[in-house]
Amino acid sequence: MDNSELQAAIACFKLYNLFVRTKRRLEKTVELLDRLTSWNHKTLGKAYMLFSIIAGSIGITMSALIRAELHRPDIQVFNRIAKFVYKTGDFVDQAKHLYNTTMTAHGLIMIFYMLMPMLINGFGNLVVPEMLGANSLAFPKMGVASLALLVWSLAHAITSLITKGTPTEYGAGTGWTLYPPLSNATFHPGKSVNHVIKAIYLASASSLISAANFVSTILNGRKLAKTLPKASLFVWGILMSSILLVLTLPVLASAITMLLTDRLLDTVFYEPKAGGDPVLFQHLFWFFGHPEVYILILPAFGIVSEIISKFSNKRVFGKAGMVFAMGLIGLIGLMVWAHHMYTVGLSYEAQKYFVVATMAVAVPTGIKVFSWLSTLWRGSISLKAPMIWALGFVCLFVIGGITGIQLANASLSKTLHDTYYVVAHFHYILSLAAVFGLLAAWYYWFHKITKRSYKSSLCILHSIITFVGANVAFLPQHFLGLAGMPRRCVDYPEAFSGWNKISSYGAYLSLTSVVLFFYIIAEAVAKNRQSPQDPWK
Amino acid sequence: MYIGAPKNWQTRLQKAASPAMKRTIQLTQFTNLVLLPIAVVVPIAIIALCIRYNASKNTKWKHINQSVWIEMLWTVVPIAILTGICVPSLKALRYQINQKRKASAVVKVTAHQWRWNYEYSFGNKQIKYDSNILDESLRSKLNKTNLKSYPKLFAVDYELVVPTKRVIKLLITSADVIHAFAVPSLGIKVDAVPGKVNSAWIKATRDGIYYGQCSEFCGKGHAYMPIAIRAVDQNGFEKWIKAAGVNVSKAFMVLRSKALANG
Numbered sequence: 001m002d003n004s005e006l007q008a009a010i011a012c013f014k015l016y017n018l019f020v021r022t023k024r025r026l027e028k029t030v031e032l033l034d035r036l037t038s039w040n041h042k043t044l045g046k047a048y049m050l051f052s053i054i055a056g057s058i059g060i061t062m063s064a065l066i067r068a069e070l071h072r073p074d075i076q077v078f079n080r081i082a083k084f085v086y087k088t089g090d091f092v093d094q095a096k097h098l099y100n101t102t103m104t105a106h107g108l109i110m111i112f113y114m115l116m117p118m119l120i121n122g123f124g125n126l127v128v129p130e131m132l133g134a135n136s137l138a139f140p141k142m143g144v145a146s147l148a149l150l151v152w153s154l155a156h157a158i159t160s161l162i163t164k165g166t167p168t169e170y171g172a173g174t175g176w177t178l179y180p181p182l183s184n185a186t187f188h189p190g191k192s193v194n195h196v197i198k199a200i201y202l203a204s205a206s207s208l209i210s211a212a213n214f215v216s217t218i219l220n221g222r223k224l225a226k227t228l229p230k231a232s233l234f235v236w237g238i239l240m241s242s243i244l245l246v247l248t249l250p251v252l253a254s255a256i257t258m259l260l261t262d263r264l265l266d267t268v269f270y271e272p273k274a275g276g277d278p279v280l281f282q283h284l285f286w287f288f289g290h291p292e293v294y295i296l297i298l299p300a301f302g303i304v305s306e307i308i309s310k311f312s313n314k315r316v317f318g319k320a321g322m323v324f325a326m327g328l329i330g331l332i333g334l335m336v337w338a339h340h341m342y343t344v345g346l347s348y349e350a351q352k353y354f355v356v357a358t359m360a361v362a363v364p365t366g367i368k369v370f371s372w373l374s375t376l377w378r379g380s381i382s383l384k385a386p387m388i389w390a391l392g393f394v395c396l397f398v399i400g401g402i403t404g405i406q407l408a409n410a411s412l413s414k415t416l417h418d419t420y421y422v423v424a425h426f427h428y429i430l431s432l433a434a435v436f437g438l439l440a441a442w443y444y445w446f447h448k449i450t451k452r453s454y455k456s457s458l459c460i461l462h463s464i465i466t467f468v469g470a471n472v473a474f475l476p477q478h479f480l481g482l483a484g485m486p487r488r489c490v491d492y493p494e495a496f497s498g499w500n501k502i503s504s505y506g507a508y509l510s511l512t513s514v515v516l517f518f519y520i521i522a523e524a525v526a527k528n529r530q531s532p533q534d535p536w537k
Numbered sequence: 538m539y540i541g542a543p544k545n546w547q548t549r550l551q552k553a554a555s556p557a558m559k560r561t562i563q564l565t566q567f568t569n570l571v572l573l574p575i576a577v578v579v580p581i582a583i584i585a586l587c588i589r590y591n592a593s594k595n596t597k598w599k600h601i602n603q604s605v606w607i608e609m610l611w612t613v614v615p616i617a618i619l620t621g622i623c624v625p626s627l628k629a630l631r632y633q634i635n636q637k638r639k640a641s642a643v644v645k646v647t648a649h650q651w652r653w654n655y656e657y658s659f660g661n662k663q664i665k666y667d668s669n670i671l672d673e674s675l676r677s678k679l680n681k682t683n684l685k686s687y688p689k690l691f692a693v694d695y696e697l698v699v700p701t702k703r704v705i706k707l708l709i710t711s712a713d714v715i716h717a718f719a720v721p722s723l724g725i726k727v728d729a730v731p732g733k734v735n736s737a738w739i740k741a742t743r744d745g746i747y748y749g750q751c752s753e754f755c756g757k758g759h760a761y762m763p764i765a766i767r768a769v770d771q772n773g774f775e776k777w778i779k780a781a782g783v784n785v786s787k788a789f790m791v792l793r794s795k796a797l798a799n800g
Contacts, residue, residue, distance in 0.1 A: 073689075096757040175754045181731060182714040182756055187650075272732020278715060279730060313592070318603045343717060343752075344728045345735040348634045352627055359619045366615045367608070369579065374607070376586040378598035383587060391587070395580040402572045405622070409568070411629035414726045415550060415561050418717060418752040482550050483543040484721035486752045489760035493690040498546040 037144040041136050044143045045125030046449055048117045051147070055113035055154060060514055062106040067473070067507035069099060070500050075491055078102075085170070094169060099490040101171030101192075105161060108176045108196070111292070112203045113154050115434055119299040121146065121210050123441050124238045126448060128217065131232045138216035146210040153202035156195045165192035172196045175488060177285060178259065180270035180278050185263040194263065197256045204249045211242035211249075218242075229323075233316060236323050237302025240330045241295045247334065248288040248295075255284035279344050286337035294333040296430065297397075298326055300437030301368060304390045307440055308372050310536055311387035312379025317371045325364035325371075332361045342413040351410040358408035365401055369394060384536070385459035389440035392467055393433050400428030403478065418488075421481025427474045439466070439517075447531035452524040459520060465513040472506030538796050539745030540686055541722030551722045554747055554768075555740050558724030560629045568622055633724075636738040640706035642774075644697065648709070648716035648729035648751070651758025655697045662782040668693045670761050680793050690760065691748040695789055696767035698781075700774035701741050710734045714756065720749035720764055728753055741768035767792065 039047070069077040078095035086094050125143060129136055137143055165172045165188050172192040174183040183193050218239045221227060258269035259281065268274035270281050309316045316322055339358045342351060372394055381387070403425040406412055416422065442449070443459050476499035485496045492500065541554045553559040590598070645656040649667075657664040671681060671692040679694060681687040699705045709718050711729035719726040720739070727737045741747065749764040769777065769792065780788035 093757065096760075100754075100757065100759075173756065179715055179754070182754070187714055187756065272730075277732065279733070312590070314600055315602050317601075318608055320603070321608050343726050344730060345733060348631065351630060351634075355626060355630070356623060359623055362619055363612060363615050367612060370611045373579070373582055373586065374601075376583065376590060378600060379590050380592045380598075381587050381590050382592040391583050394583060398579045399576045402576045405572055405619075406565070406568050409564065409622070409626040409630075411626055411633055412561060412564060412568070414633060415558070415565075415721060415724055417726055418719075418754075479546075479548045483547045484551055484719075484749070485543070486719070486750045486760075488754040489750070491690065491760045493543070493688050495543040495545050495547075495688065 037141045039140065039144050041125045041129050041140065041143065044147065045122050047147055048125060049122040049449065051150065052114050052118035052122055055109050059106055059109035059114050062102045064507060064511055065102055066106065067504040069490065071504040073492055073494055073497050096490050097166065097169040097173045100173030101161065101165065103488060104172055104175055108157060115296050115430065116207065117150060118438055119296065120238060120241055123299065124214060126445060128214065128235055128238055131235050132218065134217065137213050138220055139213050142209050142213045146206045149202050149206035153199045153206060156199035156202060160192045160195035160199065163192040163195055164190035166190055180259060180262065180281050183259060184270060197260050200256055201253065204253050207245050208249050211245040214238050214242040233305035233322055234299065234302030236326055237298040240326050241298045244291045244295050244330050248291045251284055252288035255281055282341050282344060286340045289340065290337040291333045294329055296434055298330065300393065300434050301326060303437050303441040304372065304393050307386045307390040307444055308375050311384055312376050312381050314375055314379035317374035321367055322371055325367040328364040329361060332357060336361065339408055342410045343417050355408060355410050359405065362401065362405055369398060385456050386440050386444035388460055388463045389436050389443060392463060393436040393440060396428055396436060397433040400425060400433055403428065416481055418486055419481035420477040420485045420487055423487050424474050424477035424481060432470045432474065447535050450521065450524060451531060453529050453531035453535055454520050454524040462513055462516045462520060465516060466510065469506050469509030469513055473503050473510055476502045538686060539743055541745060541747035542688060542691055553722065553724065554742055554745065555723040557633055558722060560632060561724045564625055564629050567625060571618060571622060636704065638704050640738065641700060641703040643706045643708060646707050646709045646718055648711040650713050650756055651762040653762060653764060659778055662778065664781045664785065666695050666785045668695050668697065670763055686746065691763045691765065693763055693765045695785065696746060696765040698767050698769060698774065698777055699741060700771045701744050701768045703771065704738055704740050707737045707739065708734050709737065715753050716755045717752035718764060719752040720747050720766055722747045726752055744768050744770060
């Protein structure tokens, strides 16, 4: 061989070497990523729960600040916070925006980062595979991606709090509903609202991925007609929630995309001076927004069915009816969004339709409540801790549902819309009922989450304090709404001071129940009370 | 002077000062009657069931897990109840929206961040003025020192003036973000949407001042843009229109002194 042939041979050998080394590096990286994302579904569920608890702590701190401010007329709390944050300027004026920002963040955090991760992803990942006889979800790595997106989403939400919303103040003071024109670039020129929109995008992506994951897991296998009817009602609840998520999140994404392009690219979707319509945003937002509340409550329905059935030692009454009812709630829930918009100026015919359709949801909901009562009937009821929470759920949900029926009336809505009556209604459904469902599941599956068992008497104390505190906080808000107090106000006339004071006392009591929640976990872990495999046998 | 405002510790809707609100109150009372018993019966039923079927009572019951006729019963009965609520509800809605009587005056209401603007047009007379929340320093100048008649966060400097016992049409819009014009005692709440003119009608049944607050979140001053409607008799209204065409604040001074004289 002469020189050039030798050089060519050496070059080939080097290239081959490089190829083999790169291939090996790539394989090692893929292996590492595989290991990092191959989480056990139970670990993933627990990670979601930890995330939810952290976010929930932030959310409830904000609610404590809000209730502390509303304890008395005039501005007393947020002006001090404004002084701490801004150091100079008109603290009372800054306090108003700060309050609005806190109120916005409270809503966003509680819905997207506390309730959804815990109820759907947390408990879903923890128990749905077992309930289906599988050992993981259909796409385990998607679950991890979903969590990563959610964490990134919360990061954006927190960034929005420390970015300027208006030229002079931090945070997006728009309400979680983000209505334009208040949320567009004219009235919130700062980057804060952009961060909120990005946060919602990421949370939507996270939810969409995990919804697709759940649907694929549950609707899996050839013998679906045989296995699905046998599945737990919690599985059905997760399935329905996931389907609703897939149907409605894209509409939310479209609404906020147009808002984002209005803000950044001078499009005019919601700009009335150019022929756009702010009410379009409301339609699109609530097309997602209303099913969202059913998305939150359907898993809780499933949990409550599980628990009531277990502790009555009896199968759920009319399971087919229960499944049918959940499906009907989801279906009708997609068709009633404009009951959030009775005062924008819809036509009489439109309002008439939405009144009737919204009332119609009460029928399948009633079926569920009566079925739960019938499950108790002739059962063998043991009032263990999770059962107390589940029964509390039923009572509180009925109260919240009743006020919902009243609000469904467009003619009543002319008096009650955007008052504290609405605030009372959705807090009864979410902050009371959904949270009771959440805590019922938490204490029912505590042994799966922490491998320990908690002290039952402490748990029952927790339920009593939460029940009393939350009722004292939100029952008076019905009276405030009837009297005419509008929502989202940092200050109020003297005539609303009485019930506001009581409501704040209830909020403070609820805070102590949150402390008790953490204490129960700490006590169980510290005492290292190992739990049997199935404590509810 | 009658003041349509909330009272501390009240647990019901404000007293009606318009026929629309009267109907709203009736509808609320009716739905309360139908719905509140459900909220009471369900917890009682749960407690009763938990006592009766407690696990400690070792009786073996025959489990009934489904029953077609009972499921039909608790589907049909709620449908009947809800229809019973829907019928008067939709009637009340139609009454609120379709007002066939000709309005005796039309007022254009424009919402701004964070005040209201009222505009009347009578023939060649144009009256237009802003209605701001009453600045505490202006109370003595405007003779509004009585806190019961002019409560904090409700009182304004210049109210919307309407004649009593007449149908008034309001054309409501916004100049910036979405607000809402609401007066609970008159039973009205209409969003003020920029680029849209929503129409509503009111009819005050007696003289007085009726207070409300902005009812759609609109930013920093959302809690600080109240609505006040001063209803005066037809005579007084016509006199006010004449005077306001010349000087709005002087016209209001006359109204206020007359109100004080009447008590």
